[in-house]
Amino acid sequence: MKRRILLVDDELAILLTLKAILEINGFEVETAGSAKEARGKLSDGVYQMVITDMRMETETAGYDVIREAKKRDYDPAVAILTAFPLLGSDWKEEGADSMLVKPMNTNDLLRQIEALLINHEDKRQGRQNAAAAKKSQLIEYEQTRPQWLGTPNFPASQNLHS
Numbered sequence: 001m002k003r004r005i006l007l008v009d010d011e012l013a014i015l016l017t018l019k020a021i022l023e024i025n026g027f028e029v030e031t032a033g034s035a036k037e038a039r040g041k042l043s044d045g046v047y048q049m050v051i052t053d054m055r056m057e058t059e060t061a062g063y064d065v066i067r068e069a070k071k072r073d074y075d076p077a078v079a080i081l082t083a084f085p086l087l088g089s090d091w092k093e094e095g096a097d098s099m100l101v102k103p104m105n106t107n108d109l110l111r112q113i114e115a116l117l118i119n120h121e122d123k124r125q126g127r128q129n130a131a132a133a134k135k136s137q138l139i140e141y142e143q144t145r146p147q148w149l150g151t152p153n154f155p156a157s158q159n160l161h162s
């Protein structure tokens with residue numbers, strides 16, 4: 001199964017060039033020419049990664065795309081694509097996983113995308129494993145706690161040392 005990427009940029013030449021590069025290298029790529037279009041596609045599709053330009057309809061339109069992507073249950077990796085890398089750490093605070101600076105060498109771009117996808121999947125698996133462990137601990141506690149704890153004659157909140 002090909003990994004799906006949503007590529008968002010208002011510059012058609014960049015959009016088509018990156019789309020071609022990514023498709024040649026085995027990705028399925030959907031494009032959006034604006035943050036507004038991207039938000040609609042995020043609602044309608046499932047993507048492993050979203051790569052968005054920062055400056056489109058507004059100076060910070062890319063942040064709108066990031067926020068929308070982070071709302072999705074399928075939890076895509078998100079990268080900002082920008083020619084203006086002087087964003088400070090705002091892009092991290094807004095939820096982006098990486099910053100890609102254009103123009104970029106094709107091999108570097110592909111290497112960064114692969115690394116980001118692997119890193120993001122590792123983090124996602126870690127969160128799932130932690131949630132499963134917590135659930136398992138709760139089930140174990142429920143099965144082993146004293147049966148009288150929490151009954152009307154002995155509420156769980158009663159202080160045992162009073």
